[in-house]
Amino acid sequence: MMSSEVFVPGWLQQLLVVLLRFALSCAAPVNLTNGMECGARGPASYILVFTGHWSPQTFPKQYPLFRPPAQWSKLMAVIHNEQYQLWQEGASASDGMKSFAEQGLTVDLVKDAKEARKRRTVGSMYRTAGIPSGIGHSSTELLLTPRTPLLSLIVKVIPSPDWFVGVDSLNLCEGGKWKQEVTFDLHPFDAGTDSGFTFSSPNFPTTPPENITMITSQKPNHPANSFYYPRLTELPPLATIWVKRQGAVRQQNRLSNHILPDTTKLNRFSETPLDCEVSMWSSWGLCLRPCSRGGLRHRTRYILLKPANSGTPCPELEEQEECTPHNCLAYQ
Ligand SMILES: *[C@@H]1O[C@H](CO)[C@@H](O)[C@H](O)[C@H]1NC(C)=O
Numbered sequence: 001m002m003s004s005e006v007f008v009p010g011w012l013q014q015l016l017v018v019l020l021r022f023a024l025s026c027a028a029p030v031n032l033t034n035g036m037e038c039g040a041r042g043p044a045s046y047i048l049v050f051t052g053h054w055s056p057q058t059f060p061k062q063y064p065l066f067r068p069p070a071q072w073s074k075l076m077a078v079i080h081n082e083q084y085q086l087w088q089e090g091a092s093a094s095d096g097m098k099s100f101a102e103q104g105l106t107v108d109l110v111k112d113a114k115e116a117r118k119r120r121t122v123g124s125m126y127r128t129a130g131i132p133s134g135i136g137h138s139s140t141e142l143l144l145t146p147r148t149p150l151l152s153l154i155v156k157v158i159p160s161p162d163w164f165v166g167v168d169s170l171n172l173c174e175g176g177k178w179k180q181e182v183t184f185d186l187h188p189f190d191a192g193t194d195s196g197f198t199f200s201s202p203n204f205p206t207t208p209p210e211n212i213t214m215i216t217s218q219k220p221n222h223p224a225n226s227f228y229y230p231r232l233t234e235l236p237p238l239a240t241i242w243v244k245r246q247g248a249v250r251q252q253n254r255l256s257n258h259i260l261p262d263t264t265k266l267n268r269f270s271e272t273p274l275d276c277e278v279s280m281w282s283s284w285g286l287c288l289r290p291c292s293r294g295g296l297r298h299r300t301r302y303i304l305l306k307p308a309n310s311g312t313p314c315p316e317l318e319e320q321e322e323c324t325p326h327n328c329l330a331y332q
């Protein structure tokens with residue numbers, strides 16, 4: 001409908017659209033462009049609250065305490081229609097997503113979104129400040145229009161190779177009405193561009209890049225992975241988002257603490273038991289003691305991962321067995 005007819009002045013185009021809208025709103029509901037467009041009359045204002053639940057109790061394994069401690073990047077949210085995609089599970093990450101997931105940079109994503117805004121597939125975009133710890137809130141207001149009823153957002157897990165949490169094309173309009181409130185649990189995703197296994201892995205580019213995949217308690221299936229908890233069927237949510245529609249009156253639109261979700265919700269996740277992990281046994285040491293008494297030799301192993309939250313305790317770290325000293329064999 002809004003294709004680039006260069007010779008129609010903008011004001012005339014807008015007037016025509018307004019007249020068309022008016023005519024249509026008087027008639028029975030008709031699909032304006034396609035089935036995806038929201039049938040709501042006007043725009044809607046929302047408050048978006050992002051809450052991090054990344055605590056050492058729920059995620060004890062390799063929980064980053066120093067340089068840098070566990071934290072969240074700035075949140076980037078884009079309001080768009082179905083012709084734009086910020087990210088998608090199973091698809092490859094754009095260059096903008098790669099630099100966001102690896103370094104928390106938004107420059108390229110903002111550039112892409114501005115281009116998309118010219119094509120009218122993006123309505124608006126928002127950024128919030130980062131959160132300097134694993135647990136905490138950040139929030140922003142959102143303005144959605146019937147043309148752009150979808151919300152996508154991303155927040156980088158810091159530190160991490162290329163991991164993020166996010167929402168892909170959440171439709172806030174349903175059955176011709178704006179939704180009042182939506183809560184969504186967020187789980188970690190791997191952007192597929194860096195092969196690091198742990199929060200603090202050094203940079204290790206994946207070539208060729210893989211597609212975006214969800215990280216679960218069992219996948220990637222490797223004990224070294226920071227989110228690998230073979231005892232859990234699924235990971236507790238790493239974060240949640242809460243999107244609430246604001247009333248028509250928007251005078252007091254400053255965020256204050258009392259509108260934040262109940263903070264007791266922050267603690268609704270139980271502790272995750274972490275089992276002890278030990279290394280392989282070392283090779284046997286020398287067989288010692290005089291020949292007359294028979295020899296003894298030792299081997300050791302060490303702790304790879306300390307148990308936490310009532311996980312399985314560590315097994316013996318040292319073992320000994322009887323042996324025949326070499327020098328005794330030589331003189332028999
Ligand atoms: C609008 O589109 C949807 C999905 O494409 C379709 O099911 C519905 O019948 C359409 N409504 C009208 C009034 O054409």
Ligand SMILES: *[C@@H]1O[C@H](CO)[C@@H](O)[C@H](O)[C@H]1NC(C)=O
Pocket residue numbers: 090091092211
């Ligand atoms: C990766 O994503 C691209 C599109 O982004 C798709 O064409 C391709 O089939 C995907 N590959 C796999 C293995 O899923």
